Amino acid sequence: MTGLPKILSTESDDFDSLLKQLLNRDSDQVSGIDEIVSEVINSVAKYGDEALFNYTKKFDGFDAEARGLEVPQWRIKQALDAIPVAQREALEYAANRVRIYHQKQLQDSWSYTEEDGTKLGQKVTPIKRVGLYVPGGKATYPSSVIMNAIPAKVAGVGELVMTSPTPKGEFNDMVLAAASIAGVDRVFRVGGAQAVAALAHGTETIPAVDKITGPGNIYVATAKKQVFGRVGIDMIAGPSEVLVIADDSVDPDWVAMDLFAQAEHDEIAQSILLTTSEKVAGSVIASIQKLLPTMERAEIIAQSLNNNGAVIIAKDANEVVEIADVIAAEHLEIFTENAELLAQKITNAGAIFIGPYSAESLGDYCAGPNHVLPTSGTARFTSPLGVYDFQKRTSIIQISQAGAQTIGKQASVLARGESLTGHARSAEYRLKADR
Known part of the structure; x- marks a missing residue:
């Protein structure tokens, strides 16, 4: 368990090819994904609840036909009352900050009238029904509930339907509590490609939606890709990633821990340090070696850093900006003396965290901006999830x-x-x- 990232230098003749190789991660570790997902979608579209019962019994190990797919409202209320007070207060704190931030994004209808009486404009309306997919199984993500549901509610979405896998049929109380706090209307115990198919096509129990948002594994991502067109989707999320730009003004232990925070997601997550100083690079690597054995998820972190991590040494600030824009990271942390100025020069990033106290992990939970961000270089052309994703615009022409x-x-x-x-x-x- 070394956990040591690759070291790349822009002075190397093959730097461009090595960087391209580093960024070309293949998250599809299973062959035949498209065919498997297509079969699931077709089955749910044809057989509805019957297919969901079968898949839920096979993958989640509980009898949904006997116990029901929908979580009753009393169970959701029970979860809110059951969690510790500190957890409830933290969820409410996060929800409030996320709500305040996203209220700034609300768009209104507008129009103007020309001299001859012609009236032109745009009518902005919320999407009627949205499906929210929340991952489950290996881990639980109440923060994903808040980040997806609150912008939808701020936008005025009429009905928000949530699906999530539940091993043995049991929901995590924090996830249900988050659903209650965020205003989710209906919750269903079903996950995977079958949940996406149910939201897209509708079944006897689960209503068809107009758009599906929320992250998931490769099966969920592939299912969202396949149903796009029948319904809208937010984005196709890839493995999580962080790019940290640092100089000697920041504690190298802080940098190492932020790299760990991203790497601990899973073995295909990516953590990259970009610096102009060999001394900083060496200090951070030393911190990695010192702190890694203390981490609870050390094995996952080590594998992530070994496979996908890197320390890139650039010759100057101009190269730093160029490389950052090529990487177009999901999360970009800038821990340098001129952090704000550097942030202004970089155009490609899902979210930019400026200054040493702006840890990416704060953005994951309760800073306010959305943590659903473009990955795999797509920050070149797309944006974080926001209220605008839950509103649609209609042109008005009155000549x-x-x-x-x-x-x-x-x-x-x-x-x-x-x-x-x-x-x-x-x-x-x-x-x-x-x-």
Whole structure:
């Protein structure tokens, strides 16, 4: 158990190829995933609850047909009352901070009227019903409930339906308590690709939704990809990742612990240190060696760092910015003397944590911004989960008679240029006041 990350230098002739190799992680460790998931989706679409009963008995080890798929409201209330006061207060604290942050993202409908009376605008409305997938099994994630449910509720989503795998049919009380605090409307004990299929197609018990959000394993991610188009999805989440930019102004033990915090997720998580100082690189590696044996999940951390971790030594700040934008990390921590200035120069990151006290783990739980972030370089073109993901926009076009005379003439020219004469004549009919 060495837990030592690879060391890369931009001075190396093969740095670009080594960096590309480092970032090209293959999270699909199982062959035939697409076929397996497709079979599950088709089965649920065809047989509904019957298929869910079979899959739940096979994968979660309980009889959902006898005990029911839906968690009754009294059980959710019981969970809220059962958890320790400190946990309830922490959940409420997190929910409040997340709610305040996301209320700033609310978008309103807007319009403007031109001189001829033509009115144009955009109508912003919430999605009617959203499905929230919450991972379960190896670990429980009440924080995921809060991060997905609260923006949906702030947006005004009419009904929020949650699914989560429950080994032996038993829900974790903190997850149920989080669902209660966040305002989830209905909760179902089903997970995996079958849960995604149920949310997309609907069954006798689980209603079909308009959009599915929430993280999951490779089966869940593949299922979301396959049902996209029938329903909307938030994103296809890959393995978790952090990029830490550091100089000698930060304690190397803090850096090592932040690298551990990401690596402990699983063996395919990725933790990278980027620095311009060989001395800093050496200090952090020494801290890794010192602190790793003290970690409860040391084996997972070691394997993650061995397989996917790296220390990158750049020659100057300009290279740091270039490399950070290439990596486009899910989480970017900047622990340097000029952290705010450096943050302004970097454009590709899911979330940027500025200054040594801004630990990524705080963002995971209760800082306020969403912890559902783009991974695998997708921060180049996509954004964190937010209220805007639960609102849809409709264009409003109300053209006056006077406006039709000017807009219609130009539309006719463009339509005939595309040989779409029906379009042209439709516009031209409005040009004659007596028609």
